[in-house]
Amino acid sequence: MDAIVAEHLRKTYRNGVRAVEDVTFRVAPGEIFGLLGPNGAGKSTTVRILATLTQPDGGTARVAGHDVRRDPAGVRRKLGYVAQVSGVDKHATGRENLTLQAHLHRVPRRQVRERVERVLAWVGLTDAADRMVRTYSGGMQRRLDIALALVHEPEVLFLDEPTTGLDPETRAALWDDLVRLKRERGLAVLLTTHYLDEADRLCDRLAIVDRGRVVVEGTPAELKAGVRGDRVTLEVEQRPAEAAAVLQSLDRVLEVVPNGREVIARVLHGATAIPQLVTVLERAGITVQSVALQRPSLDDVYLFHTGHRMITDDLAPDGLGSGEERRSWAS
């Protein structure tokens, strides 16, 4: 049985924002599934629907076999949720936060202490357990958030941008922990993220969401294979626009975008094409200073499907993905 089933979810907020238009995916137990997408794509809304925090207007969703609309209480018993914004109680200690959460999650009273200890050790907060949370660093608070979501040993874990704001080391540690969790407990994890490396490294499968719709879904490898051609970045001494035009005329060049002093081209069989690219440019009187070749990364997949670069900085929602922008590589 699938741990998470979302079918044609739809949600319009009271203020008229159509946050989710059509989102469908399934997550199996023991699988880490990623939702990727630009700001405002509807990732958090989707997660909130699945966590029973908000009601969908259409579609159905089941979590651990319970329908989110008909049996939200059943869903809540099985889920752990880490919100995009921390939900810790700053004027209590870490241990108090966890103890309350365990009680409210109906952990048998005799087990509460032990569970709290275990999860504290697990996220590495044992030493800080009796400190007020307001004295925690951002990373410690995030780890407490995660501990709060795990203290009752859920079957399904929702993580809404769990690593935003964490330093690289803490992020890597969290990745390892998540992999361990899914392996040891068969936990199903739904993760939203802005980090493509995170999705690539961590997710068994992922869906790219844009403007409330799933635009593509698959394993990271499948998605990358779906992007034709390799990325060749040529640094030219002068006239990048002209260089772009020259390259565009070649058959095996699928797409070219000037990017400052560089020209980025998507090229079939990039490695063997490089000499030809350099030669045509030299013949046109343009000197190539460096060439870099990249197999398609999730970055390219993302760009290809949403038309915007994956950046975590604020992108005004209305500035996203206008017609021209959609297929271009620039941002």
Add this chain to the structure above:
Amino acid sequence: MGFVMDTLYLLKRHTLATVRIPIWVFMSLVSPLVWLVLYGQLFKRIVELPGFETNSYIQFLTPGVIVMLALFNAAWGGMGTLQDLTDGVIDRLLVTPVSRAALIASRVLHTALTVAVQATIILLVGLVMGARVPGGVLGVLTMLGVAALLAGGIAAISNGLALITRREETLIAVVNFFATPLVFLSSAFIATALMPGWIRAIARANPVNWAVQGARYAMLGSDWGAVASYGLLLGAFAVLGVLFATQAFRAYRRST
């Protein structure tokens, strides 16, 4: 069962937070105490006018100030919920199977308990200043109960408003607009018999006035029948307040 336990767990959380920053408990005592001392001195001789139930103004004033404190304090009760909303704590609680009613009940109870403690402090100051409690222990407990009941009802309404408006500014505006007039439209400071007719008419429908009257009669131990009927009215008021808060909570859930 779930409801009772959840309420207690949450009550413990709210109480710990209050105990850890006791400054607020004392800050909110300052102005009622100032009123008690100033008014108690300033209008000492007002009881010479006919219509007062006692011949000591401090005796008359103490239950009035206790109820005023209950009102002022409970009116801000929604602030805690607002803080929890902004901090994401409410969402974190809502993903658990916690009894939804316990979220409201724990807040209301917490305010009622805080008010009972503060009221005791005011009472002690009142006693030092010369007030007496002919109503005895029962009178004191009933008075605290009446204050807590009003506080519960007001706190519920305040929480409801917080959930509906979700803005501090709105809550502040509402509290500032209503709280003080509600006190002056009651017999907190002046005997009912001395009020202008129109104020007396409003006071009759004013829960703050019910609480003042109930608390005063309990403290004096002079009219238990009146205490009982004011108590019933306040009970009904508290129930209505809680119903309002529950509906507001539903509305909040629908709007997100």
